[in-house]
Amino acid sequence: MIVGGSTTNNTNIAKPNCPASCGNVIVPYPFGIGTDCSLDDTFNLTCNTSNHESPKLFIGDGNLRIYNISDSELRIITFVSSQCYNQNGYVDGYTSYISIGSDMPLTFSTKNKFTVVGCDDFALISGRDYVYFAGGCYGLCREEVDVIDGECSGIGCCQASMPKGLKYYNVTLNTLNKHSNVLSFNKCGYGFLVEEGKFKFNTSYLSTDSSNFINMIRSTMPVVVDWVIKSNKSCDAVVNVCKGNSSCYDVEGGGYRCKCKDGYEGNPYLDEGCQETNIDLRSKSLNRCDIHA
Structure with a gap:
């Protein structure tokens, strides 16, 4: 799951070869800086580095600055x-x-x-x-x-x-x-x-x-903005958007999102984005030790 503007597994945040942040704002897929790095045009963001200040992230190519991205919300100016x-x-x-x-x-x-x-x-x-x-x-x-x-x-x-x-x-x-x-x-x-x-x-x-x-x-x-994928579609109408170890859920008002299954965390929109939690891995390791004891 994408949490509080960052991900719990930093190895899978953005698409391969795409920037994962703009200044101090993490940019998790399906959002991306540039259309080649986002799910589609509607998730395209712009990282403005044209001045001497810290880079600033904006929705599309507009003037709405983004302060934070989570698994269901943006916080903007x-x-x-x-x-x-x-x-x-x-x-x-x-x-x-x-x-x-x-x-x-x-x-x-x-x-x-x-x-x-x-x-x-x-x-x-x-x-x-x-x-x-x-x-x-x-x-x-x-x-x-x-x-x-x-x-x-x-x-x-x-x-x-x-x-x-x-x-x-x-x-x-x-x-x-x-x-x-x-x-x-x-x-x-x-x-x-x-x-x-x-x-x-x-x-x-x-x-x-x-x-x-x-x-x-x-x-x-900040102002809170809700985001969904394909606001005119539901989980029944989509295929392969939610990747391995994740599931799709419909959002009230239209659209859907993906989430990692229980025991997994990371980015559910990327291949191998949802990984087993460290707690589960330690538990399995301890169980194996118990068997051989």
């Missing part, structure tokens, strides 16, 4: 919608539209929470799964003393659940009164998607410089 104000009203802002591509076997996970930070803000997140989806929440407060660290229940911060199966989402951020009553401690409002449990609200975020807050969220707060 989030984008932050923002609007800031001064005594004259609106100053500047950014509205986010995020798409992972209709042809990709990827959907945004229900493990994410739509989050709004601000004392005079409400935000709408919309997208499409099997039907059109729209949701949102309010972040309201009148005085700084009303806000409590660690709480995100509507006073300065709110969160809303996400449906299963979204392939894109759009964030529209609005204000009730252009922050005119809270400018002394809160000039900006924000809306973003983030993995549940990763964002911990702090009252200092209300007065933090907007660029610093956005950079902090983008660099430390």
Whole structure:
């Protein structure tokens, strides 16, 4: 099994003669850097080494950076919608539209929470799964003393659940009164998607410089994306994708994945990728010793 962005057996991660990592991100097959190294075009990734920083991994040839790959999920960068104000009203802002591509076997996970930070803000997140989806929440407060660290229940911060199966989402951020009553401690409002449990609200975020807050969220707060193989097919319709010592299982909502059988670990999509665990090997060795004793 591919675990937490790495594999439990490092001898079988990528296809032969293909890179197994990009910077500090392990790239296990069926994903691959380049179409020759991936299962098909939908699992093609790009490793950007064009600058002097550490190499960065992206979905396809797009702008969605990948932080981690596991046996069922990716964790990618989030984008932050923002609007800031001064005594004259609106100053500047950014509205986010995020798409992972209709042809990709990827959907945004229900493990994410739509989050709004601000004392005079409400935000709408919309997208499409099997039907059109729209949701949102309010972040309201009148005085700084009303806000409590660690709480995100509507006073300065709110969160809303996400449906299963979204392939894109759009964030529209609005204000009730252009922050005119809270400018002394809160000039900006924000809306973003983030993995549940990763964002911990702090009252200092209300007065933090907007660029610093956005950079902090983008660099430390991931979004979870579910992946499957052939989202329009099931295990009954495929042959030879799951290799030796592995089995196929159907995924709710469509598609399938492979997993190593009990007692084996590694990459179930590669020949000889699933190997017996060390525990089982030691057990067999001990049993043989017992027989000859």
